[in-house]
Amino acid sequence: MATDIKRRDFLRLAGLGAGVVFASGLGYRADAATSKGTPSKDFYWVQLSDSHWGFEGAPINPDAKGTLKKAVDAVNALSHQPDFVVFTGDLTHTTDDPVERRKRLSEFRAIASGLSVKTVKFMPGEHDASLDRGNAYREFFGEPNYVFEHKGIHFIVLDNVSDPAAMIGEAQLEWLKAHLAKLEKDARIVVFTHRPLFDLYPQWDWATRDGAKAIELLMPFTNVTVFYGHIHQEHHHLTGHIAHHAAKSLMFPLPAPGSAPKRQPIPWNTAEPYKGLGFRNVEAPAESAGRYEINEYPVRQA
Helix, strand or coil, rough: CCCHHHHHHHHHHHCCCCEEEEEEEEEEEECCCCCCCEEEEEEEEECCCCCCCCCCCCCCCCCCCCCHHHHHHHHHCCCCCCEEEEECCCCCCCCHHHHHHHHHHHHHHHHCCCCCCCEEECCCHHHCCCCCHHHHHHHHHCCCEEEEEEEEEEECCCCCEEECCCCCCCHHHHHHHHHHHHCCCCCHHHHHHCCCCCCCEEHCECCCCHHHHHHHHHCCCCCCEECCCCCCCCCCECCCCCCEEEECCCCCCCCCCCCCCCCCCCCCCCCCCCCCCCEEEEEEECCCCCCEEEEEEEEECC
C-alpha cells in the first residue's frame, strides 16, 4: 500500500520551492481499511542537501535567502513527521574568511533548529570544510564521520570533503573497516556521503579519489545503499549491487555530467522558477530489505 504521506503534501513542498528529498517506506504505512496510518517497523526520513547558505542569489537564485527557510517550513508541515532529517553537505557556501565561515555556519544552524523533528543529522560538504579541514564545522556540528542505528538499519556517515584532496583518507577507511567488521553480511546499511564515492565526472570534482576503497569494503555486504549530494541533480548509479542516489540542491541546479564546457550553476528561469530543484519519495518496504523505490518530483511555483 502507499504511505500515508499524501501526494498533496509533496505538491505543497514543491509549491514552497524546497529541495526536499523525501524517503519513506522504511517508515509509515496506511491501513487500507481506515483513514488513519498505523505505525509499523517501517519509517522514513527526509534528506536535504546543498543549501549553500551565504550564496548570493540573482541571477542564479533570487530566493537564495528563502529556500532553506521554506524547506524547514515544508518539512514541519508534513502530515506525519519523519523519524529524522539529514543534511548531506554544503550547508553553507564557501568563503575564504574564517569569521564569515563561522557566521554562516551559525546562521545555518539557527535556521535548521526550526525543524520540529527532534533528530537532525548533519555532515559537511567541501564548501563547509575543505579550506580549514573541517575545523569550523566541528565547532558547530561535531565530528564529520559517525555511525548510528535506527530500527534495524545501520547508518554510516563518511567524510570525503574535509581533506582538500577529495579523499576519505586511510585513517577513516580503517575506521570504516573496523565498524563493518561488527556487522553481519546481510545487515541493512545506508551510507551518507557528500561527494559520490564512484568516478562520476572527475573533471568536475564529481568523484572521491579513494572512494573505490570504501566501495571495496562495502561490497561484501548484500544490502547497501548510498545517498549523496554535491552534484545538484538527480542521478542513479550502480557499482555492482550497491546503488548510489544523488539529491537535488536547495540552491541551484548544475548541468548533467560533461554536458557543458564548465561546471556552472544553471541560471534562474523566470518562466519556470525553481526549475532543477526538487525532492524525491524513496519507498522501502520492510519485507524488501535493501530495496528502495525512488520517485522524483519537481519543484513547482505555488
